[in-house]
Amino acid sequence: MNNYKNDNTARRYIAYVSIFGTTQIHLRNPYIIAWWSAAFPGFGHLLLSKYLRGFVLFIWEVVINLKSHVNLAMIYSFQGNIDMAKDVLNTRWLLIYIPVYIFAIWDSYRTTVDLNKIYVLAERENHRFNSFSMGAMEVNYLDKRNPILSVVWSLFMPGLGQLYIHRIIGAFFVIIWAVVFFYYSHLLEGISLLFLGEIKQATSVLDGEWLLFSPSLYGFAIFDSYMNTVENNKLVEREQKNFFEKMYQRPSFCIGKGKYANLFYI
Structure with a gap:
């Protein structure tokens, strides 16, 4: 059952509520979105709810990064072993990496600018959108939630913050890849050994090439869940x-003009 279901009578909509989550457009800083694409291609598009494009760029980043050994070269560079960093790079894959990496940054910036313009127009149209969606598998509805809780759950496990605010598609994607990164980087195994006091063994067991993916994923999960919780709360108020305006405000209600600008008439 959908209340106020989008009926395609407007050119633009601000939000849409489905059983898979709440999708909305709002004003964003293009430079922040571009920065997330630079941190990890695909993240910028996922922040914009451009899931298909974001998934493709994310998977591309993981595969090409591993094939070209970019993360491994970064580790050697941090350690000051510049020659080893040069030797480990696979230029056959690296030359594929560069243009798509630049495209991800440019396209996320361009899309953000366009969506900001669309949001301004959609806000002026102020067309109604559905606030409740029920299906055979899920129920989703607009509701206020605590942004701090979104951050806390994301810290425990990337993706839980998205589940908390009912962003099912993004949550599943983040959780699956978090498990993959944890498994191949041996991060949890290293933490267990660290608690046992086996510092050298904890360090040696880590796979740095996979480990460097984790900070970006954690950061994205925290930022995405927090930002969307705040924006969802604004959407609830809207x-x-x-x-209330439609159901309870009298049609004759108006705001005075001129010297009566601060007076209300009913």
């Missing part, structure tokens, strides 16, 4: 405001 939907309630529109509902």
Whole structure:
């Protein structure tokens, strides 16, 4: 059952609520989105809810990065072994990596600018959107949630913050890749050995090439869950405001002009 279901009578919509999550457009800083694409291609597009493009770029980053040994070269560079960093790079794969990496940054920036313009137009149209969706597998509805809790759950496990705010598609994707990164980097095994006091063994067991993926994934999960919780809360207030205006505000209500600008007439 959908209340206020989008009926395609407007050119643009601000939000859409489905059983898989709440998708909305809002004003974003293009430079922040571009920065996330630079940190990890695909993240910028996922922040914009451009899932298909984001998934492709994310998987591309993992595969090409491992084939070209970019992360391994970064580790050697951090250690000051510049010659080893040069030797380990696979130029056959590296030359594929560079243009797509630049494209991810440029396209996320361009898309953000376009969506900001669309949001301004959609806000002026102020067309109604659905606030409740029920299906055979899930129920989703607009509701206020605590942004701090989103951050806390994301710290425990990337993806849980997205589950908390019902972003099912993004949550599944982040959780699956978090498990992959944890497994191949041996991060949890290293933490267990660290608690046992086996510092050298904990360090040696880690796979640095896979480990460097984890900080970006953690950072994205925290930022994405926090930002979307805040914006979802704003969306709830907007939907309630529109509902109250339609159901309870008299048609004759107006705001005075001129010297009566601060007076209300009913």
